[in-house]
Amino acid sequence: MVSLGLLASLLAICITSSLAKRTPTTDVRCPGYEATNVSQGDSYLVADLVFAGNCSLYNKDITNLRLLVEYQSGSRLHVLIGDSDYNVYQVQEQVLPRPRTQNVTASSAELKFSYTKSPFSFQVTRASTGETLFDTSSEPLIFESQFVQVQTTLPQDANLYGLGEHSDDFRLAASNYERSFWNAESPYIPRGRNLYGSHPVYFDHRLSGTHGVFLASASGMDINFGVNSAGQRYLQYTTIGGVLDFYFLAGPEPASVSKQYAEVVGLPAMMPYWIFGFHQCKYGWGDVGHVKQVMANYSAAGIPLETLWGDIDYMDRHEDFTTSPERYPHAEVRDLVASLHKNGQHYIVILDPGIHHQAGYATYDRGAEKDVFLKNADGSPYLGRQWAGEVVWPDWFAPSAQDWWTSEIKLFFDTSTGIDVDGLWVDMDEASNMCDLQCSGQAKAGAPRRARHSINWMSRYGPGQTPGPMKGLPNRNLLSPPYRINNHNGDLWGGTLATNIANADGSYQYDTHNLYGHMMAAATHDALLAARPTKRPFVLTRSTFAGSGRKAAHWFGDNASTWDDYRVSIAQMLAFAAIHAMPMVGSDVCGFNGDAEEKMCARWATLGAFQPFYRNHADITAPSQEFYRWGLVRDAAKKAIDARYRLLDYVYTAMHAASATGTPIASPLWFAYPRDANTFGIQTQWLWGDALIVSPVVDTDSQSVTFYLPNDVFYDFWTGEKVASQGAQVTVDNVAWTDIPVHIRGGSIVPLRAQSASTTAEVRSQNFTIVVAPGLDGTAKGGLYLDDGESLDVGSAKSDISFSWDGKTFQAAGTFGYATDVVVESVTVLGDSEQTKKGPWGLGQGFRFRF
Ligand SMILES: *[C@@H]1O[C@H](CO)[C@@H](O)[C@H](O)[C@H]1NC(C)=O
Ligand SMILES: *[C@@H]1O[C@H](CO)[C@@H](O)[C@H](O)[C@H]1NC(C)=O
Ligand SMILES: *[C@@H]1O[C@H](CO)[C@@H](O)[C@H](O)[C@H]1NC(C)=O
Ligand SMILES: *[C@@H]1O[C@H](CO)[C@@H](O)[C@H](O)[C@H]1NC(C)=O
Ligand SMILES: *[C@@H]1O[C@H](CO)[C@@H](O)[C@H](O)[C@H]1NC(C)=O
Numbered sequence: 001m002v003s004l005g006l007l008a009s010l011l012a013i014c015i016t017s018s019l020a021k022r023t024p025t026t027d028v029r030c031p032g033y034e035a036t037n038v039s040q041g042d043s044y045l046v047a048d049l050v051f052a053g054n055c056s057l058y059n060k061d062i063t064n065l066r067l068l069v070e071y072q073s074g075s076r077l078h079v080l081i082g083d084s085d086y087n088v089y090q091v092q093e094q095v096l097p098r099p100r101t102q103n104v105t106a107s108s109a110e111l112k113f114s115y116t117k118s119p120f121s122f123q124v125t126r127a128s129t130g131e132t133l134f135d136t137s138s139e140p141l142i143f144e145s146q147f148v149q150v151q152t153t154l155p156q157d158a159n160l161y162g163l164g165e166h167s168d169d170f171r172l173a174a175s176n177y178e179r180s181f182w183n184a185e186s187p188y189i190p191r192g193r194n195l196y197g198s199h200p201v202y203f204d205h206r207l208s209g210t211h212g213v214f215l216a217s218a219s220g221m222d223i224n225f226g227v228n229s230a231g232q233r234y235l236q237y238t239t240i241g242g243v244l245d246f247y248f249l250a251g252p253e254p255a256s257v258s259k260q261y262a263e264v265v266g267l268p269a270m271m272p273y274w275i276f277g278f279h280q281c282k283y284g285w286g287d288v289g290h291v292k293q294v295m296a297n298y299s300a301a302g303i304p305l306e307t308l309w310g311d312i313d314y315m316d317r318h319e320d321f322t323t324s325p326e327r328y329p330h331a332e333v334r335d336l337v338a339s340l341h342k343n344g345q346h347y348i349v350i351l352d353p354g355i356h357h358q359a360g361y362a363t364y365d366r367g368a369e370k371d372v373f374l375k376n377a378d379g380s381p382y383l384g385r386q387w388a389g390e391v392v393w394p395d396w397f398a399p400s401a402q403d404w405w406t407s408e409i410k411l412f413f414d415t416s417t418g419i420d421v422d423g424l425w426v427d428m429d430e431a432s433n434m435c436d437l438q439c440s441g442q443a444k445a446g447a448p449r450r451a452r453h454s455i456n457w458m459s460r461y462g463p464g465q466t467p468g469p470m471k472g473l474p475n476r477n478l479l480s481p482p483y484r485i486n487n488h489n490g491d492l493w494g495g496t497l498a499t500n501i502a503n504a505d506g507s508y509q510y511d512t513h514n515l516y517g518h519m520m521a522a523a524t525h526d527a528l529l530a531a532r533p534t535k536r537p538f539v540l541t542r543s544t545f546a547g548s549g550r551k552a553a554h555w556f557g558d559n560a561s562t563w564d565d566y567r568v569s570i571a572q573m574l575a576f577a578a579i580h581a582m583p584m585v586g587s588d589v590c591g592f593n594g595d596a597e598e599k600m601c602a603r604w605a606t607l608g609a610f611q612p613f614y615r616n617h618a619d620i621t622a623p624s625q626e627f628y629r630w631g632l633v634r635d636a637a638k639k640a641i642d643a644r645y646r647l648l649d650y651v652y653t654a655m656h657a658a659s660a661t662g663t664p665i666a667s668p669l670w671f672a673y674p675r676d677a678n679t680f681g682i683q684t685q686w687l688w689g690d691a692l693i694v695s696p697v698v699d700t701d702s703q704s705v706t707f708y709l710p711n712d713v714f715y716d717f718w719t720g721e722k723v724a725s726q727g728a729q730v731t732v733d734n735v736a737w738t739d740i741p742v743h744i745r746g747g748s749i750v751p752l753r754a755q756s757a758s759t760t761a762e763v764r765s766q767n768f769t770i771v772v773a774p775g776l777d778g779t780a781k782g783g784l785y786l787d788d789g790e791s792l793d794v795g796s797a798k799s800d801i802s803f804s805w806d807g808k809t810f811q812a813a814g815t816f817g818y819a820t821d822v823v824v825e826s827v828t829v830l831g832d833s834e835q836t837k838k839g840p841w842g843l844g845q846g847f848r849f850r851f
């Protein structure tokens with residue numbers, strides 16, 4: 001959803017960026033800190049860091065810091081630098097629960113911490129190789145109340161990925177590059193700018209191994225990539241507050257870093273099976289009759305449609321938890337949902353955080369009664385402007401906010417009397433505010449409000465320390481801090497909530513801004529769970545923070561119907577799925593803004609079919625772009641959805657692995673070929689699961705594609721033809737508009753449904769056929785995970801089957817707790833002499849046979 005303020009905000013980019021004063025005007029070289037009182041146990045180190053002189057670049061320096069180093073596990077090192085009084089803000093544990101230390105001994109850990117006493121700096125090295133992974137000695141640490149800076153040098157061969165959300169190259173530029181973190185409504189997903197989410201984690205991949213660095217900070221920040229005067233690469237963090245809370249992840253394999261990161265921020269939520277179906281949405285579907293036509297037209301075109309989505313059109317006056325009496329009468333929406341459900345299809349609607357400030361609007365009245373909205377310092381409601389007009393904003397820290405949100409959701413989406421949705425979509429949750437400070441003359445606000453409830457902080461301090469409140473230092477300029485981050489909306493409060501507004505727990509929007517969408521998504525997830533306690537909740541959110549994958553899925557926001565956004569959606573998917581522990585992601589297929597063109601939309605229909613979240617969506621100002629509107633797009637979509645659905649259990653198995661262990665559902669080629677430097681910069685091909693490589697046509701209006709196949713054996717997914725590669729670029733011409741090149745990696749076994757169907761529910765009753773793609777050594781393996789596809793707790797009703805092929809014998813072994821009549825119809829071994837054996841073999845037990 002794009003805001004009406006689009007033009008205004010684009011103008012604001014031009015105006016405010018020229019005002020930015022972002023670098024120190026003096027040549028002051030700060031003296032840094034000196035480490036004293038160092039005390040060390042087997043598995044930790046603590047020290048006091050004392051300020052070593054005079055600096056005050058932007059604010060007064062904090063003179064006493066505390067360092068805590070924990071060897072948390074064999075592969076995870078935690079380094080926390082904060083003020084010794086524990087007043088500086090730390091991300092609340094309830095928002096981002098962090099792992100406890102397992103107290104491994106320093107000598108048994110893969111990552112070693114070492115430090116220099118004065119000026120204080122620290123190094124992280126890999127024990128097995130002695131290689132330095134992180135080294136802050138090039139510049140002294142600066143720790144002021146609103147300006148914190150630390151730098152690490154990097155070797156020339158470091159390849160860095162992550163630090164989303166952005167629309168830049170997947171492998172981040174090594175110099176003259178900046179990533180800013182400040183969640184913002186971002187129409188047209190501008191390049192080189194902050195977008196909707198903040199994930200301050202990067203993976204550093206080298207020929208010698210991969211490691212990860214996560215800064216658990218919600219603060220506004222800039223991260224700069226450059227080359228210093230000594231010719232050395234560096235990465236520099238500059239934040240406007242918060243502690244330095246680093247987690248170093250040892251890898252050394254790329255997927256191990258994904259797993260180790262998921263251990264810190266939380267494993268991704270297990271998705272329902274049906275969410276892998278094809279979704280259609282559009283802003284501007286004028287009435288429920290129009291929606292019914294879309295449903296009928298998909299059916300008439302023979303294109304499988306899994307879910308219809310309701311954008312804000314369905315609401316009355318754009319108020320959450322209402323339906324328009326004229327255009328979307330409640331009874332008719334209920335009929336629509338009933339007929340979708342009868343067909344095995346689904347319905348999802350949007351919710352926005354801005355709650356209409358209007359006495360008599362029941363949702364507002366109940367929220368006001370429960371005291372859940374953000375307030376000015378004088379206790380009056382903090383007002384803003386969003387779709388509904390003048391609005392108030394839920395304070396997700398308010399003690400009753402969850403209760404209120406849950407009861408609104410239970411009431412309106414009641415399965416027997418309300419709109420029985422299958423999931424929810426939260427938008428505008430950066431939070432996007434169409435009139436920021438002007439709305440209510442907020443510039444003068446800011447006196448602290450008293451905390452109304454306290455949180456257990458016990459895990460966040462070193463031995464022998466008493467924690468302070470950790471809600472932020474007093475006496476800061478919360479609206480216009482002296483260091484300006486490079487926010488594309490200018491001031492921190494531009495297009496969002498005033499940053500001097502206090503939350504109910506005593507923290508400020510200044511420190512928690514980047515958590516707003518994450519918290520709204522979590523509250524919505526928890527509400528759905530309360531409403532339908534046995535089913536996996538599904539929530540799609542635009543704004544995210546590290547760890548949002550634990551409860552939500554994400555789409556890449558308001559992109560455009562351009563070839564460029566088609567291409568960039570691949571890099572965005574790779575960053576979220578492989579680096580940010582958020583597997584369920586995708587772009588608005590065929591683009592949100594502007595006019596989708598037939599050939600581009602056909603390509604995008606095939607591209608989206610091999611990405612996790614597959615939804616066609618467009619703006620109210622854009623022409624309709626449902627797949628049935630053009631012949632080419634219809635044919636491309638049918639073919640692509642057919643393949644997607646036949647592969648659905650393969651992908652669902654990858655989803656299960658993602659939620660159980662953190663292994664990515666989609667990843668860059670270097671995850672599978674980490675020693676092949678040709679793969680490190682590839683951002684238009686990807687591994688779909690661990691067995692398929694997708695290599696779409698990416699050039700504008702082209703029917704040719706040149707892609708890379710590493711040194712290995714592959715099989716064309718569509719024809720089964722064997723393709724041996726020594727590690728080479730392959731050019732394919734005449735790729736039909738309905739086609740997308742896909743290869744199976746040698747060494748894999750892929751379970752497919754023998755046939756597709758028009759809904760995922762019907763797919764579930766199709767039999768399987770299994771494809772064996774022998775590797776260079778002639779063997780192969782794979783897996784299949786089965787359950788009912790929707791229960792939160794499936795208990796023992798699940799099957800976890802491993803397939804293996806040793807060159808002669810095929811075997812299926814594992815656990816078989818999920819009861820199904822579906823059988824394996826056939827097993828095909830690809831290769832020079834392709835062979836097929838016909839079953840059937842039941843899936844209630846293992847089986848084994850020779851070819
Ligand atoms: C070092 O520890 C001693 C004893 O706990 C304490 O009195 C002193 O303040 C500490 N020094 C610093 C610089 O924190
Ligand atoms: C720090 O430097 C500033 C400006 O150079 C000076 O005004 C101030 O007195 C100095 N403070 C200390 C503690 O040396
Ligand atoms: C780790 O050590 C700390 C401090 O001695 C202790 O409080 C904690 O319970 C230990 N945790 C584990 C998992 O052993
Ligand atoms: C559905 O198809 C009918 C018949 O082609 C057409 O008249 C109508 O405009 C279509 N409606 C939508 C919403 O696609
Ligand atoms: C699955 O295979 C079994 C056994 O061959 C057969 O009876 C059944 O009809 C097949 N199911 C479908 C949906 O084709």
Ligand SMILES: CC(=O)N[C@H]1CO[C@H](CO)[C@@H](O)[C@@H]1O
Nearest residue numbers: 167188189190560562564565
């Ligand atoms: C990300 C991207 O492709 N940006 C483009 C989005 O669309 C607008 C308008 O079509 C372009 O100006 C952007 O460059």
